[in-house]
Amino acid sequence: LERALKKIDVIRLLLGKQIQNLPVAHPVQAFAPANIALCKYWGKRERELNLPQTSSLSISLGEKGATTQLAVIEAEADVVFLNDVPVPANTEFYRRLVAFLDLFRNKYYFKVTISSNLPIAAGLATSASGFAAVVLALNKLFQWQVPKETLSIFARLGSGSAARSITTGFVEWQAGRLSDGFDSYAVALPLRWETLCVGLLIFNQAAKKIGSRDAMQQTVATSPFYAAWPALVASDLEQLKIAIMDKNLSKMGFIAESNALAMHATMQAARPAIIYSEPATISAMQQIWQMREAGINVFFTQDAGPNLKLLFEESALLDVLQFFSKLEIVRPFSS
Amino acid sequence: LERALKKIDVIRLLLGKQIQNLPVAHPVQAFAPANIALCKYWGKRERELNLPQTSSLSISLGEKGATTQLAVIEAEADVVFLNDVPVPANTEFYRRLVAFLDLFRNKYYFKVTISSNLPIAAGLATSASGFAAVVLALNKLFQWQVPKETLSIFARLGSGSAARSITTGFVEWQAGRLSDGFDSYAVALPLRWETLCVGLLIFNQAAKKIGSRDAMQQTVATSPFYAAWPALVASDLEQLKIAIMDKNLSKMGFIAESNALAMHATMQAARPAIIYSEPATISAMQQIWQMREAGINVFFTQDAGPNLKLLFEESALLDVLQFFSKLEIVRPFSS
Numbered sequence: 001l002e003r004a005l006k007k008i009d010v011i012r013l014l015l016g017k018q019i020q021n022l023p024v025a026h027p028v029q030a031f032a033p034a035n036i037a038l039c040k041y042w043g044k045r046e047r048e049l050n051l052p053q054t055s056s057l058s059i060s061l062g063e064k065g066a067t068t069q070l071a072v073i074e075a076e077a078d079v080v081f082l083n084d085v086p087v088p089a090n091t092e093f094y095r096r097l098v099a100f101l102d103l104f105r106n107k108y109y110f111k112v113t114i115s116s117n118l119p120i121a122a123g124l125a126t127s128a129s130g131f132a133a134v135v136l137a138l139n140k141l142f143q144w145q146v147p148k149e150t151l152s153i154f155a156r157l158g159s160g161s162a163a164r165s166i167t168t169g170f171v172e173w174q175a176g177r178l179s180d181g182f183d184s185y186a187v188a189l190p191l192r193w194e195t196l197c198v199g200l201l202i203f204n205q206a207a208k209k210i211g212s213r214d215a216m217q218q219t220v221a222t223s224p225f226y227a228a229w230p231a232l233v234a235s236d237l238e239q240l241k242i243a244i245m246d247k248n249l250s251k252m253g254f255i256a257e258s259n260a261l262a263m264h265a266t267m268q269a270a271r272p273a274i275i276y277s278e279p280a281t282i283s284a285m286q287q288i289w290q291m292r293e294a295g296i297n298v299f300f301t302q303d304a305g306p307n308l309k310l311l312f313e314e315s316a317l318l319d320v321l322q323f324f325s326k327l328e329i330v331r332p333f334s335s
Numbered sequence: 336l337e338r339a340l341k342k343i344d345v346i347r348l349l350l351g352k353q354i355q356n357l358p359v360a361h362p363v364q365a366f367a368p369a370n371i372a373l374c375k376y377w378g379k380r381e382r383e384l385n386l387p388q389t390s391s392l393s394i395s396l397g398e399k400g401a402t403t404q405l406a407v408i409e410a411e412a413d414v415v416f417l418n419d420v421p422v423p424a425n426t427e428f429y430r431r432l433v434a435f436l437d438l439f440r441n442k443y444y445f446k447v448t449i450s451s452n453l454p455i456a457a458g459l460a461t462s463a464s465g466f467a468a469v470v471l472a473l474n475k476l477f478q479w480q481v482p483k484e485t486l487s488i489f490a491r492l493g494s495g496s497a498a499r500s501i502t503t504g505f506v507e508w509q510a511g512r513l514s515d516g517f518d519s520y521a522v523a524l525p526l527r528w529e530t531l532c533v534g535l536l537i538f539n540q541a542a543k544k545i546g547s548r549d550a551m552q553q554t555v556a557t558s559p560f561y562a563a564w565p566a567l568v569a570s571d572l573e574q575l576k577i578a579i580m581d582k583n584l585s586k587m588g589f590i591a592e593s594n595a596l597a598m599h600a601t602m603q604a605a606r607p608a609i610i611y612s613e614p615a616t617i618s619a620m621q622q623i624w625q626m627r628e629a630g631i632n633v634f635f636t637q638d639a640g641p642n643l644k645l646l647f648e649e650s651a652l653l654d655v656l657q658f659f660s661k662l663e664i665v666r667p668f669s670s
Binding site for chain 1: 559560562563566567589592593596597599600601603604606607608610612613614615616617618620621
């Protein structure tokens with residue numbers, strides 16, 4: 001029997017001698033976008049390496065995401081700032097980040113400055129952009145000569161969906177089959193969709209009661225409907241890629257919306273049930289369905305939180321803003 | 336190949352010569368309770384005879400339900416009143432009721448007076464109590480000498496869950512296996528639970544956008560999770576009966592609540608999705624979960640509508656009323 005690989009083994013295998021690289025002399029900075037899954041990642045086949053049960057597909061949020069600065073410091077521990085606030089060493093956030101940095105460092109300690117222009121832990125994929133930005137910054141700091149796929153794998157070791165935040169536009173995270181996860185990384189779809197808009201409908205910026213890791217695990221362990229999820233994703237993913245290549249918003253939106261509702265259905269059937277929707281969530285869903293009946297082509301998706309993300313084209317922007325005046329608009333292909 | 340049985344064939348086989356019985360000379364009246372399923376009926380194996388995919392289990396609502404008066408009249412058509420209002424012949428309600436009466440009559444026409452003390456078509460099982468009360472009234476009018484199981488089968492031909500409203504207390508509707516449905520009828524559990532309370536939490540008395548028949552059919556046809564529903568029901572039903580025989584409210588309530596949420600999860604994953612919950616529904620669920628965290632032993636169930644039905648014992652009544660002051664309280668075993 002082969003010994004199961006640990007994160008550190010994966011990194012050593014992929015970096016080889018480069019793990020000895022010296023850091024550049026100056027601080028480095030990197031940005032990674034948040035990403036919104038249109039076909040969701042929900043459930044792991046292996047927890048140590050964050051290997052997913054299924055492939056997934058997301059759209060990166062352009063300039064919305066996390067920026068990370070890394071500087072080597074003379075100290076006995078890392079110093080971490082999040083949105084200009086020092087992060088105490090006894091927090092889960094600090095521990096998780098430092099454990100991740102431990103995988104890559106030799107003897108160095110860092111000052112890590114992360115700033116996010118999205119609400120933290122409100123189901124807006126900030127941990128995805130955060131870990132991806134840390135990996136991109138490490139790559140600059142140590143000047144690894146590795147392909148993008150390797151950076152995606154490193155980001156996955158921090159947080160599954162961070163694998164998709166290494167690149168921009170439409171991104172497929174291929175589940176892969178290997179137990180070392182060397183084939184489980186993100187690939188960008190060769191396509192720009194200039195008129196596409198994503199609207200962030202934020203009801204609640206508070207951190208979630210149950211994090212997505214725990215919710216995922218509880219669903220896989222107790223939901224009677226989880227067994228049907230992988231086949232559903234396989235079918236949705238295929239249809240979704242066709243819809244995207246055709247730039248068919250109605251098809252893309254319907255699949256994304258249905259896929260999100262199905263993911264939440266797997267959670268609702270878990271025992272005990274997990275329901276992220278709040279009254280405002282349901283109210284907005286009803287509003288969106290009424291808008292569609294009135295001919296406005298807008299769809300939603302929902303992650304592990306109460307907020308919704310709207311999908312529509314520039315031609316519907318004014319109509320959409322009439323109903324959701326506080327919507328934060330992102331144009332994923334604007335730059 | 337055997338010819339599929341029609342409703343009329345089932346009735347002729349079960350009534351035999353009694354289908355020729357003369358009506359008694361005076362008007363008759365019968366009451367049937369509404370029932371709330373604790374393990375839901377969701378999906379048919381055969382649509383003509385309303386044969387269910389699975390067994391189900393309900394609690395009858397005591398004095399809440401429908402009363403039906405039947406009188407033979409000299410006329411060319413039935414005359415129907417619902418809650419003292421004449422029902423026009425061009426309505427779905429009239430057509431469905433008359434088609435049902437057609438199955439049992441020779442040459443007679445009826446004045447049918449139905450009164451319900453529950454809101455119509457708001458997911459409060461009024462069609463169940465309505466059809467059951469019609470069958471009980473027909474039984475009085477024609478003085479059939481048939482067992483209760485036969486009356487349950489007749490009620491099922493009108494509306495599936497009406498099979499359970501023929502009797503009181505805890506009622507199991509056995510799915511049966513026969514294609515004629517002669518083994519698909521309700522059986523009462525031999526048990527009284529005097530302290531049990533059911534609370535009706537009614538947010539919206541408006542009729543539903545999509546009826547439960549259509550919702551059921553759309554779910555069976557399109558939900559990727561429906562395939563897992565029958566096995567879930569089999570397991571829930573077994574656990575539920577044990578919890579009821581033990582008068583263990585926590586266990587009974589948890590299974591009932593989880594089963595209802597799972598049923599709604601099958602619908603949410605249908606395409607297009609069916610969501611009966613409204614903002615007030617989610618808000619009440621959150622309230623109930625908070626009450627449980629505070630030690631108040633109360634659970635909910637939800638049918639094909641936004642309203643919730645609460646399950647608790649008399650000892651929790653004052654606590655429950657403090658949070659839901661307009662709750663309508665039913666004691667299923669009070670009389």
